Amino acid sequence: MAKPTFYLTTPIYYPSGNMHIGHTYTTVAADTMIRFKKQTGYDTYFLTGTDEHGQKIERKAQQAGVTPQQFVDKIVAETKDLWKLMNIEYDDFIRTTEDRHVKIVQKIFKQFYDQGDIYKSEYEGQYCAECEAFWTPTQLKDGNLCPDCGRPTEKAHEESYFFRMSKYQDWMIKYIEDHPDFIQPPSRANEMLNNFLRPGLQDLCVSRTSFKWGVPVDFDPGHVVYVWIDALSNYITALGYGTDHDELFKKYWPADVHLVGKEIVRFHTIYWPIMLHALGLPMPKQVFGHGWLLFGNDKMSKSKGNVVYPGPIVKRYGVDALRYYLMREMPFGADGNYTNEAMLTRMNADLVNDLGNLVSRTVAMIEKYFDGVVPEPGALEGPDLDLKATFEALPGIVEDQMNKLQFSIALSEIWKLIGECNKYIDLTQPWVLGKSEEGRPRLRTVMYVLAECIRAIAVYIQPTMPSTPARIYAQLGVGDDALKTWDSVKVFGQLKPGTVVKKGEALFPRVDIKKELEAMAAEAEKAEKKAEKADKKAEKKEEKQPAEPGVASFDDFMKIKLVAAKVIACERVPKSDKLLKETLDIGGGKTKTVCSGIAKYYAPEDMVGKTVVLVNNFAPRKMAGQVSEGMLLCAEDPDGSLRLLTVDGDVAPGSEIG
Ligand SMILES: [Zn+2]
The missing domain is CATH 2.40.50.140 (Nucleic acid-binding proteins)
Structure with a gap:
């Protein structure tokens, strides 16, 4: 029987600067979900990529003295390195500057025009180049400022193509009302209906003439496709939609989940479905708008100087510690807060104390009492049966929460099993049982139950912490791949008695939080000084240019x-x-x-x-x-x-x- 398919996308990120921990958060969530679906028997497809066009990139490239293509190429290379570092295993990375994308966007644009969905008119409004967004005068802040980023806007007046969104408004309202699972969390669906759809949908400006860095409208030179038709189409162009080799499209479309930040929910739940409807294509099954990763309750942004990059954290504590923190700390959907202190506190508590100690204690006791051989258990009783019940209920609970993308709840349920194992050790007191011959039969059962639970825990944490299970299996002596599968955790007692354990190094190092925070702050300061130095060097270079007005250099x-x-x-x-x-x-x-x-x-x-x-x-x-x-x-x-x-x-x- 063919496996069911599961197609998941991240937003395509805007490469105007390096990806930070916010982008990492979304991408780790996507990777975790894909690994979980793979583990539970799905044929998965994972798409990520970059949205490379627009005036902001054009300007940044100009400032840097390179072509826009050179500018994005560099950031894309760094992005791919970062995803490798974060253990992200995507199936495809789409870039909107690629031929395969550009050609199909032109084709889609033409089709919309021919169908009468797109018409030509004049655009007048205030434009923020930083956000690449148009604003009406009533939306502006303090007269002229962009409501999103606070920068001054410019008056824009130009010929543009518009998509007749208004034509599809009633259809869209009905679709959202009829499909309560389409927009998640549900509060975002109400926001879309009440704030945008019911008051009346404005037609959307879909072309620009004031910049060149975009997909050219092939039947009207001077126009480039403006953001949304270009960017949103990536989810189907990457699958070969509209070409002769559209096998992936046929196999995986419609997407099961579009994972997006809450600021772009509107584009994915109104404009994108309308575009798909106009193309006669089925709707994505779900758009999940997750919250923002804040920094000390502030939105992370370069201009505020509070951007956290994952590289240094991974270098110090390992990729799994960071992945775990990101997935565990914030309920997916709500805003969360990143601080180094919270990350280290969680690492010490959950990873070092709860998980790490459980593994090292158990392996050490099996070595001490049974020469490193997992013993044959006797009949289960009292606390063994309680633990077994938790063990066997867990697959259903985890699957349910993961399918709702509730990573944080799924992990807290897994950690309940870890917590119960630690309590079970306190309750059964193996060190007392080990002192007498009468205690031996009981001790055998206790050691077996613990080893079997640890095996299952390694299976459960695999999607979130892909590199840790192998280290647990090595200590536990589990070599058989059949004991590492999702199915193998559904029934208690799969681990074979006689398995030889081997104590290894601690899974996670305990850290002195105060010292670590000081070290991280010192490191950040050093990096800042280095950046300052580079800035000064660049300034000096500029000073060589004649400063006198009216005198031009060669x-x-x-x-x-x-x-x-x-x-x-x-x-x-x-x-x-x-x-x-x-x-x-x-x-x-x-x-x-x-x-x-x-x-x-x-x-x-x-x-x-x-x-x-x-x-x-x-x-x-x-x-x-x-x-x-x-x-x-x-x-x-x-x-x-x-x-x-x-x-x-x-x-x-x-x-x-x-
Ligand atoms: Zn702005």
């Missing part, structure tokens, strides 16, 4: 790309007495459209055939309702009249000038 001059371009068509811009619109041959079979304020000095028909000088690397801008993709150089008379710079003789269009 580097400044080289930034401007001038080319020879041939005018192949020219017309007046309607409703403007100043502008001419020229179509320019810029070589390589490419053309550009430019608007110039020369209508008073040149007739359109006189322009055709001239070879002019074009500034070729300006961002496109809007002039009198037209998109201008560059600027022609002119000489200006003292009286203000303009004459074009032209190139003497015949040169190929696109020839560089400089």
Whole structure:
């Protein structure tokens, strides 16, 4: 029989900076869930990736003096290293700059346009480049500030395509009402219905002309697909949707769970389903909006300087300690708080005291009393039977909680078994039983029961702490893979008497919390100083540039790309007495459209055939309702009249000038 499938996605992260512990939280949750589903018999598919387009990346790349592609390539490489460090085993990593994605996004955009779901109009609003979000005047904070990040917004006015969301509003409301499991936790469903859908859904701006770093709209040059159609489609483009090789799509779609942060629930539970509905595709089964990982009750952000990166923590305490903390500390769905102190406190209590001690004590006692051989148990009685009952009830409880993505509750249930084992040792007092011959039969049973429980605990913690079970199995002498499966923990008594245990080093080192916090603070300070030094170095480099206004360096001059371009068509811009619109041959079979304020000095028909000088690397801008993709150089008379710079003789269009 074919296994049931399970397709899980993380959001695709925005690589404008390095991934921090917040991204790690989501990705570890996804990996834990996938490992659990694999363990319980599912054919799983795990997708993560990066959302690489947009104005913010374009700007960051410019600041760093690299191309946007170079900028994201570097961060993506570092992201993949981080996921490796965190023991994340994804099946695919989609990048929205990949061909396989870009082509299908263009196809989807065209289909929406052809179907009448997308129409062209004008956009007017305030735009935050940091958040890449438009805001209406009533949403702004203190007049002009972005309500999300508090930065000043800019007035944006441009031609855009819009998705007719309003057309699907009633369908969407009904869908959410009819599918109570679709949005989790349920409180988020009410938020969507009451705050966005019932008041009336606004049509969504889905293209931009003010920046270039995006998926080009292939039937309307100058437009790039704006964020949501590009980003959300990743969940199906990664599976080969819309191509000739869509086996994965057929096998795994619809997704079982889209895991998202609560700030993007709206896009995943309103816009994405509407897009899918418009494409005639089935809905994802569930969108789970988890809470934020806060730092001392503050949202983690670079501008606040309170970002925690997982690297140093993993280096000091191991990946499993961090994974455990992230999954255990916060109820999934609510906001949680990250502090080093809480992480170390949990490590000492849960991992060192509860789990680590149980394993080392049990193995040590089997070595001491039975020469390291797991004894044959006698008939179970009283406390043995209580423990056995807990043991056999646990698979159902854990499965139930994990399927609801309640990692924290599932782990606390597993730790109840660990706690009961520790109590069982106190109650049965093996050190007393070991003193007399009469105690031996009882001691055999107690040691067997403990060893069997520890075996099951190793199975249970595998999804959250993938590298710890092997270390437990090694100490317990469990080599048979059949004893490491989910099925093997459903019935008590699978461990074979006669198994030889071997004491190893402690699973987790006990730490002196005060000392560790000091050491971590010192390390953070050192890293900060290093970063400061690097900043100063960069500043110095900048100082070499002439500071005097009006004096350009050679580097400044080289930034401007001038080319020879041939005018192949020219017309007046309607409703403007100043502008001419020229179509320019810029070589390589490419053309550009430019608007110039020369209508008073040149007739359109006189322009055709001239070879002019074009500034070729300006961002496109809007002039009198037209998109201008560059600027022609002119000489200006003292009286203000303009004459074009032209190139003497015949040169190929696109020839560089400089
Ligand atoms: Zn903002």
